[in-house]
Amino acid sequence: MASPARIEVDKLSVEQLKALKEQTDLEVNLLQDSLTKIRTAATRLENATAALHELSLRPHGKKLLVPLTASLYVPGTLDDAEKVLVDVGTGYFIEKSMTQGKEYCERKINLLRSNFDELLEMATKKKSIADEMGMLLQAKLRQASASPSS
Numbered sequence: 001m002a003s004p005a006r007i008e009v010d011k012l013s014v015e016q017l018k019a020l021k022e023q024t025d026l027e028v029n030l031l032q033d034s035l036t037k038i039r040t041a042a043t044r045l046e047n048a049t050a051a052l053h054e055l056s057l058r059p060h061g062k063k064l065l066v067p068l069t070a071s072l073y074v075p076g077t078l079d080d081a082e083k084v085l086v087d088v089g090t091g092y093f094i095e096k097s098m099t100q101g102k103e104y105c106e107r108k109i110n111l112l113r114s115n116f117d118e119l120l121e122m123a124t125k126k127k128s129i130a131d132e133m134g135m136l137l138q139a140k141l142r143q144a145s146a147s148p149s150s
Contacts, residue, residue: 009132014140014144017133020133024126024133028123031123035120038116042113046105049109056081060081062078063075063078083095083098086104
């Protein structure tokens with residue numbers, strides 16, 4: 001894999017440096033948004049794992065409330081806690097055993113944590129680069145204002 005071309009930022013003009021800093025700041029913001037989305041997805045899966053555990057402790061025939069939306073519930077009766085439907089995305093559900101459902105959630109959580117760690121490292125590096133460019137840009141602006149052009 002070819003390495004990306006190295007840009008000598010200290011040789012860039014103020015306008016070029018501003019554009020590069022804006023681009024880097026945009027990339028940092030996108031990475032931070034991705035980190036937030038991953039954190040949210042991991043939390044949802046952790047909640048699902050906890051719900052599966054709670055469900056496995058309930059006896060057959062137990063009356064409970066079934067959520068239809070975040071604020072709408074209907075009464076129901078637990079028929080079989082050993083079979084669960086797992087949402088695998090885009091409206092698809094797969095019937096799994098309770099154990100398989102928990103394992104699925106744990107695999108997804110581990111994958112998200114791995115992706116989170118990689119993105120966090122990338123975002124930290126990008127933020128550092130953006131900060132360095134910001135300091136260089138300020139230095140160039142001070143230098144330009146200190147030595148007026150003739």
